[in-house]
Amino acid sequence: MSNTTFAVPRQISRRGFLASSAALGTAMVLPSGAFAQAEGQLLLWLPGGSELFCKIHTGLLEGFSAGASLGAATTVCGLGQDTEFTQSLIGAITAGNPPDISMLWDSPVSLGAQGAFMPLDDMMKGSKIPLETWPAGLLSSCQFKGVTYGLPITAGVYSMWYNEEMFEAKGIPSDRGSFPKTWDEMRKMSKEFTVWDGDKLVSAGFMPNRVPETMAIWSALNGGMMFDETNLKYQIDSEQNIEMMTFFLEWLDEEYKGDFNLVDRSGNFLDGYPNSTTGMGPAFREGRQAGMQSGSWLLGDIFADPVPSFERWNLAANPVGASGSSSVSGTWPNWFVIPVGSKNPQAAFDYLSYLAIEGSVQWYQQIPDVPTNSQVQRKAPAGLVEKRGQAVADDITAFLGEQAAVVTPMWNSPVQSFYTDQIARAVEKIYTKASPVKDALGEAQAATQAELERVLAG
Amino acid sequence: MPITSAPPEAAVLPRRNRKAQRGEARAGVLFALPWIIGMTLFVAIPLVVTFYIAQTKFQIIGAPKWVGMQNYEALWSDPAFWKSAQNTLIFAAISVPVKLIIALGLALLLNRATALSGFYRTVFYLPFLMPAVAGSVVFMLLLTPNAGPVNIALEAMGLNPPDWLLDPKAALWTLILLSLWPLGVETLVFLGGLQNIPKDVSEAADLDSPKRWHKLVWITLPLITPMVLFNLVIGIIYSFQVFTQAIVIGGTTGTPAEATLMYMVVLYRAAFRYFNMGLAAAMATVLFVVVLILTLLIFKTARSWVHYEGGET
Numbered sequence: 001m002s003n004t005t006f007a008v009p010r011q012i013s014r015r016g017f018l019a020s021s022a023a024l025g026t027a028m029v030l031p032s033g034a035f036a037q038a039e040g041q042l043l044l045w046l047p048g049g050s051e052l053f054c055k056i057h058t059g060l061l062e063g064f065s066a067g068a069s070l071g072a073a074t075t076v077c078g079l080g081q082d083t084e085f086t087q088s089l090i091g092a093i094t095a096g097n098p099p100d101i102s103m104l105w106d107s108p109v110s111l112g113a114q115g116a117f118m119p120l121d122d123m124m125k126g127s128k129i130p131l132e133t134w135p136a137g138l139l140s141s142c143q144f145k146g147v148t149y150g151l152p153i154t155a156g157v158y159s160m161w162y163n164e165e166m167f168e169a170k171g172i173p174s175d176r177g178s179f180p181k182t183w184d185e186m187r188k189m190s191k192e193f194t195v196w197d198g199d200k201l202v203s204a205g206f207m208p209n210r211v212p213e214t215m216a217i218w219s220a221l222n223g224g225m226m227f228d229e230t231n232l233k234y235q236i237d238s239e240q241n242i243e244m245m246t247f248f249l250e251w252l253d254e255e256y257k258g259d260f261n262l263v264d265r266s267g268n269f270l271d272g273y274p275n276s277t278t279g280m281g282p283a284f285r286e287g288r289q290a291g292m293q294s295g296s297w298l299l300g301d302i303f304a305d306p307v308p309s310f311e312r313w314n315l316a317a318n319p320v321g322a323s324g325s326s327s328v329s330g331t332w333p334n335w336f337v338i339p340v341g342s343k344n345p346q347a348a349f350d351y352l353s354y355l356a357i358e359g360s361v362q363w364y365q366q367i368p369d370v371p372t373n374s375q376v377q378r379k380a381p382a383g384l385v386e387k388r389g390q391a392v393a394d395d396i397t398a399f400l401g402e403q404a405a406v407v408t409p410m411w412n413s414p415v416q417s418f419y420t421d422q423i424a425r426a427v428e429k430i431y432t433k434a435s436p437v438k439d440a441l442g443e444a445q446a447a448t449q450a451e452l453e454r455v456l457a458g
Numbered sequence: 459m460p461i462t463s464a465p466p467e468a469a470v471l472p473r474r475n476r477k478a479q480r481g482e483a484r485a486g487v488l489f490a491l492p493w494i495i496g497m498t499l500f501v502a503i504p505l506v507v508t509f510y511i512a513q514t515k516f517q518i519i520g521a522p523k524w525v526g527m528q529n530y531e532a533l534w535s536d537p538a539f540w541k542s543a544q545n546t547l548i549f550a551a552i553s554v555p556v557k558l559i560i561a562l563g564l565a566l567l568l569n570r571a572t573a574l575s576g577f578y579r580t581v582f583y584l585p586f587l588m589p590a591v592a593g594s595v596v597f598m599l600l601l602t603p604n605a606g607p608v609n610i611a612l613e614a615m616g617l618n619p620p621d622w623l624l625d626p627k628a629a630l631w632t633l634i635l636l637s638l639w640p641l642g643v644e645t646l647v648f649l650g651g652l653q654n655i656p657k658d659v660s661e662a663a664d665l666d667s668p669k670r671w672h673k674l675v676w677i678t679l680p681l682i683t684p685m686v687l688f689n690l691v692i693g694i695i696y697s698f699q700v701f702t703q704a705i706v707i708g709g710t711t712g713t714p715a716e717a718t719l720m721y722m723v724v725l726y727r728a729a730f731r732y733f734n735m736g737l738a739a740a741m742a743t744v745l746f747v748v749v750l751i752l753t754l755l756i757f758k759t760a761r762s763w764v765h766y767e768g769g770e771t
């Protein structure tokens with residue numbers, strides 16, 4: 001006789017169902033811990049960028065980790081730019097599971113001042129990258145009340161770009177030394193190039209600035225500042241800034257019919273890139289704009305589609321305003337931070353030291369974000385050498401290095417995003433004549449100062 | 459004479475019945491439990507936490523710090539709050555009724571039995587399936603001032619088209635126009651109501667008056683007032699929360715010149731751009747109260763204008 005027994009299918013009770021659900025939930029949650037950051041293995045987050053950008057950083061981190069016997073390293077690319085990335089990072093920090101290192105495309109000051117990032121000053125002492133090896137204006141973009149919350153490993157450096165061939169066609173000397181030194185000279189020269197066909201702007205010289213992020217550079221060029229970091233006071237409606245915006249507005253009225261909408265309907269005269277919404281090509285690359293202020297990142301993109309209709313262009317120092325005394329530059333850095341809660345802070349800092357000196361050279365050769373540490377021996381980007389020759393590429397690299405050393409402090413406020421939005425609002429109101437210059441800047445000043453005081457209170 | 463009263467029904471029920479009733483009640487609660495848990499975890503608790511955070515200084519990193527009514531006071535003096543509230547009110551006041559009228563018109567057309575009825579119903583529902591971001595980008599391309607097909611067509615007709623999304627005077631109206639595009643849900647709700655109108659009532663109305671608008675005003679509209687109420691309440695709630703189109707078109711500053719700055723955009727930027735969770739929570743609380751009051755007012759007035767077939771109001 002057989003002892004075989006048969007299992008009788010059992011009905012699942014409600015209690016059984018709930019117990020099974022709980023077990024299933026636990027089983028799903030537990031493995032997520034396995035993907036968490038581990039000791040000895042570096043985890044790097046990047047906000048965005050191209051496939052090449054991701055490949056470069058993955059290679060740099062893997063190379064460093066292998067050399068330092070740190071085990072497998074992970075680079076997470078394309079987590080979303082701007083606000084989405086910051087949200088992800090804050091979420092990871094508050095959940096206690098942040099990456100060891102994160103790149104930021106927005107100033108680390110605001111989150112650093114709130115305790116989101118590790119202060120780096122102690123680690124920098126006696127390291128390969130002490131404080132004194134960084135340009136002060138650049139490092140201030142990572143500092144608040146004397147504490148360093150990040151490092152501007154590389155940066156896009158703002159300078160004037162101009163079309164040498166357009167200059168020469170008008171009989172204007174095209175060497176860097178002859179480029180306008182003052183705003184008045186630039187405005188006077190601009191007229192030479194500006195041609196309207198009815199309400200269509202056929203070609204233009206230079207444009208009054210309307211980019212909120214770079215307004216701090218123009219303010220410094222006019223002897224002013226937007227934020228007094230030492231006294232924690234905004235200076236948005238200072239005399240120099242009122243003078244600056246009045247100058248821009250008069251320029252707009254005189255040369256561009258007082259209407260940026262007409263300019264925008266005629267092409268993209270704002271920067272050197274195609275407009276992602278309207279699809280309009282960049283007037284500079286189309287040979288319809290003699291010059292503009294742009295970041296050095298354009299070096300990596302200018303030869304891509306749409307290919308410029310000319311061969312020779314050059315960079316020059318930013319001209320000085322009526323109340324200014326010397327030229328300054330500005331940057332949009334690639335900041336690196338070590339979030340609070342990193343499992344490998346010392347290894348993360350060692351990686352930043354490597355990246356600041358050796359890594360940034362490799363990075364710059366493939367994507368022209370300018371290495372900022374004073375010890376770096378910069379080599380010209382390969383793409384630039386190929387297109388413009390070694391001599392021009394070396395000259396531009398040297399010029400950008402000089403400009404990186406005269407950067408005006410910017411990105412140094414704990415309410416940077418709020419300030420940027422307020423400036424954007426004021427600039428729009430001024431250019432659309434919705435508000436007089438003084439009133440628009442005054443409103444921005446009052447709102448931003450109030451927000452600063454709110455954040456700093458307590 | 460002694461006054462006697464009958465014992466409660468429950469008291470005379472056999473014990474087995476009472477036990478069965480209790481078991482049934484327990485089962486009912488258990489079956490509803492997932493919803494109750496979800497409602498508690500994802501609606502009730504966040505709501506209470508929002509009211510609490512609205513009275514704190516909370517920058518996400520670090521613990522909230524009690525500040526009382528400071529966030530509400532800050533809202534009161536914030537020009538962006540008032541500008542966005544004004545834009546949102548204009549948006550809601552215009553887009554909701556216009557949307558209802560167009561959706562009703564479409565539903566009346568789709569209610570006609572033709573060979574292509576099913577096709578048209580699908581076509582009118584399709585825009586609702588498109589993600590709002592994609593839809594907004596498509597409209598931005600269509601309305602590009604110089605190269606957009608809309609302006610090219612208008613110029614070809616000898617008209618002088620506006621800078622739809624660049625001119626501060628036109629941008630809010632363009633946003634309202636865009637909100638009228640996905641009408642699928644409202645139209646379907648009206649269509650459902652129209653198809654529920656009894657045939658005998660409809661035929662009797664046809665016999666009483668040959669004029670179609672008589673039938674529409676005196677028969678059709680009263681019979682679909684429950685659907686009007688539903689679409690009105692949902693429309694108001696959604697219009698006060700307009701976000702995706704506004705942020706895609708105007709960014710966090712409501713370009714141009716704050717013309718597209720909507721309430722939810724200001725709330726979003728306070729929370730996730732400035733990390734001022736206290737202010738954002740205060741804004742959310744104000745919005746909650748305003749929408750609640752409006753909804754209650756509509757329900758109160760609904761007693762006088764909504765017709766239910768069973769006589770309920």
